[in-house]
Amino acid sequence: MAQSFRMKPPMGEDNGWWWQEAAAGRLAIQRCTQCQTLRHPPRPACGECHSFAWDHVTASGRGTLCSFTILHHPQFPGFDYPLIIILVDLEEGTRFTSQLINCAAEDVAFDMAVEMVMHEDPDGFRLPMFQPAKGAAA
Amino acid sequence: MSHALKDKAAIAGIGLTEFSKKSGVSELSLAAQATLAACEDAGLPPSEIDGFVSYTLDSTDEIELARTVGANDLKLFTKVNYGGGAAVGTILHAVMAVATGVADNVICYRAMNGRSGQRMGQGISGQIVSSDLVHWSWYMPYGMLTPGSWIAMIANKYMHRYGVTSEDLGRVAISQRNYAQSNPRSFFYGKPLTMEDYLASKMIAEPLRLYDFCQETDGGCAILVTSAERARDLKQKPAVIRGVVQASTRGQEQMTSYYREELDSLPEMELAARLVYEQSGLGPDDINAACLYDAFTSEIIMQLESFGFCGRGEGVDMVRDGALDIDGRLPNNTHGGLLSEAYIHGMNSIAEGARLVRGTSTSQPEGVEHVLVSSGVGVPTGALILGRD
Numbered sequence: 442m443a444q445s446f447r448m449k450p451p452m453g454e455d456n457g458w459w460w461q462e463a464a465a466g467r468l469a470i471q472r473c474t475q476c477q478t479l480r481h482p483p484r485p486a487c488g489e490c491h492s493f494a495w496d497h498v499t500a501s502g503r504g505t506l507c508s509f510t511i512l513h514h515p516q517f518p519g520f521d522y523p524l525i526i527i528l529v530d531l532e533e534g535t536r537f538t539s540q541l542i543n544c545a546a547e548d549v550a551f552d553m554a555v556e557m558v559m560h561e562d563p564d565g566f567r568l569p570m571f572q573p574a575k576g577a578a579a
Numbered sequence: 580m581s582h583a584l585k586d587k588a589a590i591a592g593i594g595l596t597e598f599s600k601k602s603g604v605s606e607l608s609l610a611a612q613a614t615l616a617a618c619e620d621a622g623l624p625p626s627e628i629d630g631f632v633s634y635t636l637d638s639t640d641e642i643e644l645a646r647t648v649g650a651n652d653l654k655l656f657t658k659v660n661y662g663g664g665a666a667v668g669t670i671l672h673a674v675m676a677v678a679t680g681v682a683d684n685v686i687c688y689r690a691m692n693g694r695s696g697q698r699m700g701q702g703i704s705g706q707i708v709s710s711d712l713v714h715w716s717w718y719m720p721y722g723m724l725t726p727g728s729w730i731a732m733i734a735n736k737y738m739h740r741y742g743v744t745s746e747d748l749g750r751v752a753i754s755q756r757n758y759a760q761s762n763p764r765s766f767f768y769g770k771p772l773t774m775e776d777y778l779a780s781k782m783i784a785e786p787l788r789l790y791d792f793c794q795e796t797d798g799g800c801a802i803l804v805t806s807a808e809r810a811r812d813l814k815q816k817p818a819v820i821r822g823v824v825q826a827s828t829r830g831q832e833q834m835t836s837y838y839r840e841e842l843d844s845l846p847e848m849e850l851a852a853r854l855v856y857e858q859s860g861l862g863p864d865d866i867n868a869a870c871l872y873d874a875f876t877s878e879i880i881m882q883l884e885s886f887g888f889c890g891r892g893e894g895v896d897m898v899r900d901g902a903l904d905i906d907g908r909l910p911n912n913t914h915g916g917l918l919s920e921a922y923i924h925g926m927n928s929i930a931e932g933a934r935l936v937r938g939t940s941t942s943q944p945e946g947v948e949h950v951l952v953s954s955g956v957g958v959p960t961g962a963l964i965l966g967r968d
């Protein structure tokens with residue numbers, strides 16, 4: 442198995458389930474089952490109604506680019522630079538921090554439509570990334 | 580109504596070590612040097628110190644420092660969380676102790692081999708699970724491993740929204756570099772910066788270039804807080820603490836408060852502003868100079884808005900008007916700041932705040948009555964207003 446360069450998230454009670462969803466190919470969003478509020482990043486209780494009861498929904502993977510940064514230095518082993526990091530406003534209403542792939546650095550733009558692609562590392566670790574939405578105006 | 584903390588305490592002493600890229604001594608030694616220098620500056624024997632406050636990121640335990648400098652029995656020892664967000668928070672804890680009689684003479688300190696030792700933003704991983712590590716794990720697997728990458732996301736959004744350009748960031752960097760030319764402690768002493776140099780500097784995390792980043796420094800800084808009354812009997816002109824607050828708001832994360840509706844302002848800094856103005860009974864018009872936290876140039880422009888020196892989106896106009904320069908509306912970071920003097924996590928900017936009130940800055944503006952100092956940006960933070968006695 443290829444050696445992984447990627448820092449793996451610690452898997453605790455509050456977040457491990459989310460990564461299991463990613464491993465199964467899904468971008469999950471936690472949902473309060475009492476007031477239905479969606480929340481990300483996951484937390485054990487709802488800040489709106491204080492309920493500890495939650496489940497999750499699977500995001501469509503469609504969203505728009507809220508902000509971005511293009512990383513040039515320092516360059517950590519294993520990552521491809523320039524590395525485009527984005528904030529995506531998911532159509533469900535929560536925001537997600539991710540990487541934009543299949544897009545040249547000069548083509549990144551605020552408010553562009555993006556779609557989720559589940560990326561898999563050589564060691565099998567999966568995490569959601571995004572690419573420009575197919576059919577969207579460049 | 581007078582606030583319980585207003586005017587009760589003062590900065591009576593400031594102490595700094597030499598700033599370098601390789602101190603060759605332990606962080607405990609730096610903390611001790613800074614503490615003894617602060618006591619010397621105030622004319623107060625170290626045996627009178629009965630409280631220590633520092634940052635959770637600081638490696639030096641209060642009791643180790645106490646033993647090293649021969650302090651008194653301790654009645655206060657505490658550390659404040661959130662990196663540079665702790666800076667003026669340490670002063671708040673000291674002031675609360677002094678105002679209530681819990682302690683008499685408190686040293687706030689930060690000592691770090693920030694270049695030769697553990698550098699900031701080196702990343703973390705491992706088997707331990709904590710809420711803090713889980714927080715970072717939403718970013719680090721994607722290669723967002725450094726403070727620059729975290730702050731760039733906000734800076735880009737803000738600049739896009741308000742038409743702030745690279746040249747505007749450069750203006751902030753150059754203003755502070757100009758101050759550094761009068762300050763021999765500064766890393767960039769004798770090394771001025773032109774706009775051409777700035778724009779040619781390496782792009783690190785768009786839109787931030789090398790010269791938008793603060794230093795990495797080995798050094799220590801200590802601030803001696805005592806009652807305003809006692810400070811008047813000591814060696815230096817007291818820098819009276821008119822107001823000092825901590826502030827964290829809804830949706831707060833450390834560096835990555837990305838899930839708020841609006842990303843182009845600093846809600847925690849706006850709260851700090853409101854609280855510190857309320858406590859001091861002062862407003863932006865009363866502030867003559869500032870040491871706004873400057874881990875990155877973009878943070879200065881945003882804070883001008885947070886503290887009400889201008890309206891939303893107008894910070895850049897102030898910068899273009901030269902407001903930050905010595906003859907401007909708000910001379911800012913007259914020591915060169917974290918960008919150009921040294922990065923002692925904001926503690927050195929509190930020292931400069933005291934100098935500005937004493938009238939002893941290496942770039943001293945005319946007629947300084949009140950100075951505003953802020954803590955780290957993008958983290959739970961705080962604000963401090965110092966005044967002439």
Ligand SMILES: [Zn+2]
Binds near residue numbers: 476478490492
């Ligand atoms: Zn709820």
